[in-house]
Amino acid sequence: MSFEPSVITIDGPAASGKSSVARLVAQRRGAIYVNTGNMYRAMTWAVLQTGIDPHNAEAVRLAAEGITLQSPVVDGQTQVAVNGHTLSQDDLNSDPVNRGVSLVARVPEVRARLVADQRALADLGPLVMEGRDIGSVVFPDSPLKFYIDASEEVRSARRRAQGHTDQVAERDRLDSTRKTSPLVVPDGAIVIDNSHLTLEGAVQAVLDALPASPLT
Ligand code: CDP
Ligand code: CDP
Numbered sequence: 001m002s003f004e005p006s007v008i009t010i011d012g013p014a015a016s017g018k019s020s021v022a023r024l025v026a027q028r029r030g031a032i033y034v035n036t037g038n039m040y041r042a043m044t045w046a047v048l049q050t051g052i053d054p055h056n057a058e059a060v061r062l063a064a065e066g067i068t069l070q071s072p073v074v075d076g077q078t079q080v081a082v083n084g085h086t087l088s089q090d091d092l093n094s095d096p097v098n099r100g101v102s103l104v105a106r107v108p109e110v111r112a113r114l115v116a117d118q119r120a121l122a123d124l125g126p127l128v129m130e131g132r133d134i135g136s137v138v139f140p141d142s143p144l145k146f147y148i149d150a151s152e153e154v155r156s157a158r159r160r161a162q163g164h165t166d167q168v169a170e171r172d173r174l175d176s177t178r179k180t181s182p183l184v185v186p187d188g189a190i191v192i193d194n195s196h197l198t199l200e201g202a203v204q205a206v207l208d209a210l211p212a213s214p215l216t
Pocket of ligand 1: 013014015016019036037038040041101102103105130131132133134171172175
């Protein structure tokens, strides 16, 4: 059965709080949570397994053609599997993936495939989907768009507190300057700077901006 797409979009820079906010908003609104960054991370993990240099866009394009991703829904959120093998958060957040993901994500053919997969997920029912281009490219007609921001200092500190080594500023630079679907504040998006908000405060700011029953 097919539903009219009903998607809350959440975009923003690295470590701004998008995933945590999106997961909680989805739980509270009975929607499926989709982390599209994990799809780009899974593709990067698989590309790195082939031994190619992610700086080589043509090699990435060719390697990606042989990789199949699945997004099964488990406990109200999508997981990512590569050629049938479900990846762990340790795989997805490893240092090599952090270093390579923005290079893989700038390849237009990789984006075209993942955007098609992301749009198809709307057939499953209401979604809260977060990433970099969800309100601008994947679901530009959604009336429910958010952009979650925080200062670079706060974002780097949040990532360090999670125990990950991450090149937050370098990924932001690549993500904001690439030709295909750069990170932007989507037209019509509500911007929430949560530098000085608790996680619960940021979730509440999103919920407060939603109409009473946006997903029915
Ligand atoms: O969680 P964090 O903000 O650190 O990153 P992520 O959401 O896991 O995304 C990892 C990378 O995937 C980003 O730095 C982008 O290069 C890419 N990405 C993208 O290009 N488009 C999306 N919709 C989501 C992620
Ligand atoms: O998905 P994204 O990379 O944008 O960020 P995240 O992984 O959801 O958040 C990074 C860390 O910041 C997590 O440990 C969140 O719990 C924390 N966070 C926070 O302390 N206060 C907020 N207002 C938002 C997130």
